[in-house]
Amino acid sequence: MFTEFFYYLRNFGVPVSMNEWQSLMDALEMDMAGSSLTGFYYLCRALLVKTEAHYDRFDLAFASYMGDLESPEGLPDKIWDWLNKELPPQEITDAMRQNHNQLDIEEMKRMLEERLAEQNEEHHGGNRWVGTGGTSPFGHSGYHPGGIRIGGNTRNLSAVKVAGMRRFQEFRTDETLGVRQFQLALRKLRQFTTRLDGARQELDLDATVDQTCQNAGRLELVWARPRVNSMKVLLFMDAGGSMLSYSRLCNQLFTAVNKSNHFKDLKNFYFHNCIYDRLYHDPSCRGSDYTDTEHVLRTCDSDYRIIIVGDASMGPSELMRVGGIIDWDLHNEQPAIDWLKRIRQHFEYSVWLNPLPAKYWEWVEGAFTIRTIGQVFPMEELTVEGLERAIAKLKSRSAVGEGTKVAKR
Structure with missing residues (x-):
């Protein structure tokens, strides 16, 4: 029945x-x-x-x-x-x-x-x-x-x-995120260091109770080195073009990430449509205010957690071809897909957050590029549940090239 x-x-x-x-x-x-x-x-x-x-x-x-x-x-x-x-x-x-x-x-x-x-x-x-x-x-x-x-x-x-x-x-919990929801989810992205370094300035309550009992009730305070979050984060955000529809959402994420003061290190970069040989410091993605992607790969160790935010929707040539970059005055010697694979291989702790609802991934105009990028990076929908799943993946080492099977939902 x-x-x-x-x-x-x-x-x-x-x-x-x-x-x-x-x-x-x-x-x-x-x-x-x-x-x-x-x-x-x-x-x-x-x-x-x-x-x-x-x-x-x-x-x-x-x-x-x-x-x-x-x-x-x-x-x-x-x-x-x-x-x-x-x-x-x-x-x-x-x-x-x-x-x-x-x-x-x-x-x-x-x-x-x-x-x-x-x-x-x-x-x-x-x-x-x-x-x-x-x-x-x-x-x-x-x-x-x-x-x-x-x-x-x-x-x-x-x-x-x-x-x-x-x-x-x-x-x-699968609705689009607000700033506070982002912050609450990001709090789970922590990896505490062992208590081997630093001054002993944090009261150890358990040890204090044990030591006081051993002293027949005479109080003895025990101090310990504080545990700090060793998590380092690189945030790459798609800006402009088809992402304009999600600008408010991306602003909320950016605000939440930058208010999260528990990371050991946090770096923000921007790109347009896909990552090529330049990562920009400003959402306009114009001019000389950028850092070479090669430099980021050389100077940032593999322990960084990579969060890439973008709809992954673009023309196939932008992702797969030399010179496929959409900007008129720029030329890429390496296809964007090669840069993405290099980033994934160097930073094993990496995820792609897509603001486009997952139910559209299979049939939107950019379905091919979404599917292709999803084979390189684990891809999750930009919702509370999606971010929580992404954070779980950022805390465990995933197989390089495993990516995500983009499925109909």
């Missing part, structure tokens, strides 16, 4: 386990949903959703699964003409509440199909047809516990409408 709903949840990214699904089946068998669509919604959410971050995904899956009950595409145009008439609020009495039992999901589906097949005129009030007011389970501005609102504005929220409102969208 509801097996299709299980796959809906999985497809929308809700990580439902078989144990949780079996718990739901057991709860339904014990009638814990009360034969109510609203009860079914809240029971499912309570048993299947592990974190608030997945509330929005659950709502989308629920609304999609129940979509044939409320979707405009599934209703004849004449039904919508009849429903485009607002009524004043209806007074709901205790007797009305007692006289209307909530219906189960399959019964509601069957009833709605019958109504749509039989109804040939608009209805306002009443308790059977699709319309406004009254106590029919289908329509709007009336009353029926667990009824399906079609059109209008909600008066008594049904479960499908609760889902459709997407109240929990702000809890998602």
Whole structure:
């Protein structure tokens, strides 16, 4: 029962386990949903959703699964003409509440199909047809516990409408990042040094307690050398062109990275479309304010963590050909793909963050270059979850050339 709903949840990214699904089946068998669509919604959410971050995904899956009950595409145009008439609020009495039992999901589906097949005129009030007011389970501005609102504005929220409102969208972790979210994610990019160097200026509480106990209660403070983050970061950011659409997002990342004062060293560079023999100090990527890419490879050791931000979308010649650089007055002796491979080989801890949603990577105009670059660098979508996955890769040594298989999402 509801097996299709299980796959809906999985497809929308809700990580439902078989144990949780079996718990739901057991709860339904014990009638814990009360034969109510609203009860079914809240029971499912309570048993299947592990974190608030997945509330929005659950709502989308629920609304999609129940979509044939409320979707405009599934209703004849004449039904919508009849429903485009607002009524004043209806007074709901205790007797009305007692006289209307909530219906189960399959019964509601069957009833709605019958109504749509039989109804040939608009209805306002009443308790059977699709319309406004009254106590029919289908329509709007009336009353029926667990009824399906079609059109209008909600008066008594049904479960499908609760889902459709997407109240929990702000809890998602795959939404585009803000400055604070960047900062929180970047805090995970730490690698503390051992306590071998520096002055002993940090109070060691555990050692102090142990030493005081050994002294029969006489306080003895024990000091230790502080642990510092040894992480060094190089940030390469695409600027201009197709990246203008993501300029606000890139500004947020730049702000967050530069406010992160826990890195041992941080260097920022810019490029346009792809990395060639110059890395610029300014987003305009013009003039003589640049550092040779060769110099960066020579002077920065392989322990640097490389974060490259760009949509990876360009003409194939820009990536693959000598002289493919788009700037009129510049010429590259090495194809951009060779520079990228050299960077990847030198800096094994490296990732590519793409602000373009992953679901478009396979069919946008620059799909070839996205796929090619994804075979050189591990590529992640520029979202909270994507950045967290990228940071995990920056903390472990990945095989050179392993890259990322750009898949449809």
